Amino acid sequence: MKKYTLLLLLFPFIISAQDFTMVDNVVRSAYKNVTSIENLAKRIDYDFKTDVEKTRAVFTWLTHNVRYKEHHSKLLKEPEFLVYFSEDHLKRIIKTKQEKKIKEAFEGRTAVCEGFSLLFKRICDLMNLENELIYGYTKPSGDYVGILATTKNHVWNAVKVNNKWIIIDPTYGAGQSYNGVWIREFNPTFFNTSISILNRTHFPSETKWLNFQKQQKLEKFCSEPVVRNAFFKHKVDIVEPKEGVIDVKDNNLIKFKIRGVKNIKSLLYVFTNDGTVRTPKVRNKEGYNDYYFQKPKEDTTLHIYINNELALEYAVKVE
Structure with a gap:
């Protein structure tokens, strides 16, 4: 000692x-x-x-x-x-x-x-x-x-x-x-x-x-988005979007570029307005992955989970 x-x-x-x-x-x-x-x-x-x-x-x-x-x-x-x-x-x-x-x-x-x-x-x-x-x-x-x-x-x-x-x-x-x-x-x-x-x-x-x-x-x-414990714990990095407010137009999917997620299937998302847990579509890229989330029906909050732990929160505005 x-x-x-x-x-x-x-x-x-x-x-x-x-x-x-x-x-x-x-x-x-x-x-x-x-x-x-x-x-x-x-x-x-x-x-x-x-x-x-x-x-x-x-x-x-x-x-x-x-x-x-x-x-x-x-x-x-x-x-x-x-x-x-x-x-x-x-x-x-x-x-x-x-x-x-x-x-x-x-x-x-x-x-x-x-x-x-x-x-x-x-x-x-x-x-x-x-x-x-x-x-x-x-x-x-x-x-x-x-x-x-x-x-x-x-x-x-x-x-x-x-x-x-x-x-x-x-x-x-x-x-x-x-x-x-x-x-x-x-x-x-x-x-x-x-x-x-x-x-x-x-x-x-x-x-x-x-x-x-x-x-x-x-x-x-x-x-900027709200960062939670899992964001730091799993050492992920959001390449895009940098802003915490996401504007969604027409029927476009919400696209994220995320680096550092070891198991791509461990990432899930939930919209506050419906509470349904969803799995995004994923495309592997060199150095990061593209994740595609569906468009919500109304303005809401997007919660992103990694290994069932809350990592990020975004405000989503639907036009």
Whole structure:
């Protein structure tokens, strides 16, 4: 263990490649009956020696113990009017509301993204880990594709480890929604998430974090398809179309050029409006395959699956 820790200190760039099996197993097996946030932070701080292990332990505990509380608003929170008499009074009101969300997330084991991230931040604060909240925009489903974001709808976390910021999204790490139903699915991709993935899934509102992840323009981010876990897991690449909104004219088939699908029969698709699982026609090409999907009867969302796992979502407009 000492040798492993030394390597981590000498080469901080290997964080993303570190094996966290031991950390995950300890948290999953020994942290089931923690009685308070303070007790949880103390146990993590005692059991693990490096900052990256402590940060991973917080991520693993949250993603295995807190469920996402589904709601139907596209906003981070419902609009509300706050009556306050000074800036200090406003800060106290906001702090009180945040404390309530942290308590609900820990005691009730359910939260929306803000509850996940606030609880994550509180545990890190108790261990004196430098961290920040990142507010911004994501595309939870194909319904958001092609719509320019005008308000923040998500929040995630950053922790400084070995003088380097790593990005963590405990909400995305805990599971994902399929057709409006949230399913728990541990996803370590969103611990120390790579810049290439962040650019396709998260758009920060602050310039500091936009520069950090070298994010593209908001218009382009909003116009791209929704990429899901299977897209990264199976390392596929969409050659065409690049845009997330597909306009279908006449009786034309929808054509995709896709690279990296190992078993061409593993790719299936579903239109939200009819829910029928279909197999596309495939033509093998050098370096990629052409996939042909039938035209839907009306505007809908196209879901593409690989090995029965949701990989991509597109908005389809029928003319």
